[in-house]
Amino acid sequence: MADQLTLIQPMTLAAPELRRRERNTRLTTLALVVPAILLTLLFLYYPLVFIFQMSFTLADSFLSPDGSIFTIQNYIAMTGRYLPNVLVTIKLAALSMIVNLVFGFPFAYILVRKVQYRDLVRGFMVFPMFGALYIAFGMRFILLPGGMATPLFKLLGVQNTAVLYSLPSVVFAMSIFTFPFMVMNIGTALSNVDPTLEEAATCLGARPWQTFGRVLLPLTRAGIVAGSLMVFGWNVGAFAEPLLLGSINEQKSLAWTLYQRGVVQTDYGLSTTMGVVLLILAFTVTYFSLRYSRGALVE
Secondary structure, X not given: OHHHHHHHHHHHHHHHHHHHHHHHHHHHHHHHHHHHHHHHHHHHHHHHHHHHHHOOEXXXXXXXXXXXXXXXXXXXXXXXXXXXXXXXXXXXXXXXXXHHHHHHHHHHHHHHHOOOOHHHHHHHOOHHHHOHHHXXXXXXXXHOOOOOOHHHHHHHOOOHHHHHOOHHHHHHHHHHHHHHHHHXXXXXXXXXXXXXXXXXXXXXXXXXXXXXXXXXHHHOHHHHHHHHHHHHHHHOOOOHHHHHHOOOOHHHOHHHHHHHHHHHOOOHHHHHHXXXXXXXXHHHHHHHHHHHHHHHHHO
């Protein structure tokens, strides 16, 4: 009995100290979490609510001293007059996604299976991600009359301006900018595929295209979908490429039209409505991209 009392006494004395430490841990955690929550509410969710509210206002009435004039005409215009702009935006993003997929899968395969210093190559692939504006300006100066590509165009009998202000130029520039996203996602999926599976398929008489269709493609499907969605979602907001390299048709992209309506014409209501549409497209694509990216890392 005396031994039990001897054991209970230190535990009783230690209980307040344990509770104090637990309380301090909770207070420390709360002190670290609260600023992050406040920053998220202030700089992420509040601007989103602000933009959504402004999208239901007429022209620049949101900033008018007389008060805002609320209307749904902006969203009606998006489904009517500006629907072609949405379709052009989706078209450019989809075409760049296809180009990235066609060239990205072979590049990712060579990078993962054949290149010895693949980390160095990955490092160089970061350069296109420094900014779409640099890529667009670089291509513009290359394609302008007197640029680096002029001798080639003369040899082919093609006008510089016919190539410069065209759909292929815009899509190519967008593809360069987002190419690393596609390669990285497919490369991650390929890294998880055992090379012996390809060797086994070859030993069983499968041709390269059969190995690709029956072994590599199914096992890297998650990476392909994740990369495609990421490229598509990023290029939905393309601005510099259609502006500097595109014709009038490509300049109908939603991001450039948003700038024209909001900054040049001060139609804040309609421009924020376009921003909401872009946000919906981007969030939807990002959700599926993150979902499939987790699958690419697991499979």
